[in-house]
Amino acid sequence: MSEFVRSVPPAAGLDAPRLVLGAQPFDVAANSLRLLTTGPQPLSVDGAALGGGLPRRRIALSELASILMHPSCDHATSDRVWRQLIGRARTDGPAWVVGAVGVALPGLRQAAYRLRGFSGDVQAELLTAFVAALRSVKLGxxxxxxxxxxxxxxAARAALRADEPTRTNAPVEPPVAADGHPDFVLARAVAAxxxxxxxxxLIGATRLEGVSVADYAQRAGRGYWAVAKERSRAEERLVAAIRSGQLSDEDAAVIAEATTTLTVDRANHG
Known part of the structure; x- marks a missing residue:
């Protein structure tokens, strides 16, 4: 994925070789996002203009990724954010394409899990398909x-299936946890x-991957309300653990701030 590295504009005072690390495409994409959001002028969006309970200030895309994955961020706010990210990726150059990829990494990791592997081939196909989908998805x-x-x-599944006769079956490897990846908040919560x-x-599939609760329940052979209540109770415990400091790291701090902001805004505008 050297194209991601080439797409990242240089940042004064940053050690780019140290920041852009990792042999796997997702690692390169994640560290490219870190490069774009480190320094005095990080790639960011205007939370005040976007509304929806977002912090009323400039929000770096690395922080935005954490906010979007939190249960307190509703679909309407997510839609407003993603319409802007997709629009900027289409019109404002490669840095915004890399930024959109970085924000979408939690969902892309879930997609890699569904494809039963975190090999370089799977990751590369997903990134290629994602960049193509940025250009074609309807914003309405x-x-x-x-x-x-x-x-x-x-698209990635079709490409991988078409290439199956020429590929060897690689063992499924779990994702390597790295500090600062918002999708690993769930893994830390399980460990705790x-x-x-x-x-x-359940939370990963329905919040990050885009699977509806109804579809998830049908696949699991369970009732809709049973699954919906299970997710709600689990998310309540997750939010409580974050607020109490049980899950304390930089991602949890970002999520805690987003939760407080969303709660206050909804109380004031409800």
């Missing part, structure tokens, strides 16, 4: 990022006993 309507990730998954692995899978 609801659930923009879910449609974006669905198109990405479908806040939620179960099954609950993390």
């Amino acid at each position: 309507g609801a659930k923009v990022v879910q449609r974006l990730l669905s198109a990405t998954f479908t 006993g806040v939620i179960t692995a099954a609950e993390a899978k």
Whole structure:
């Protein structure tokens, strides 16, 4: 994925070789986002203009990724954010394409899990499909990022299946946890006993991957309301653990701030 590295504009005073690390495409994309959001002028959006309970200031894309994955961030706010990210990726150059990829990494990692592997081939196909979907997804309507990730998954799966006769079967490797990746908040919550692995899978699929609760329930052979209540109870425990400091790291701090902001805004405008 050297094209991602080449797309990142130089930042004065930063050690780019140190920041852009990792042999896997997702690692390169994540560290490219870090490069773009480190320094005095990070790639950012205007939270005040976007509204929806977002912090009323410039929000670096690395922070935005954490806010979007939190249960307190509703679909309407996510849609507004993603319409802007997609629009900037289409009109404002390669840095915004890299930025959009970085913000979408939680969903892309979930897609890689569904494709049963975190090999370089799977990651590369997903990134290629995602960049193509950025250009083609319709911005109108609801659930923009879910449609974006669905198109990405479908295209990557088709490409991988077409290439199967020439590829060897590689063992499935779990993602390597790295500090600063918002999708690993769920993994930390499982390790801390806040939620179960099954609950993390449910939250990841329905919040990050774009699977509806109804579809998830149907696949699991369960009732809609049972699944919806399970997710709600698990998310309540996750929010409580973050607020209490049980999950304390830079991502949890970002999420805690977003939760407080969203709660206050909804109280004032409800």
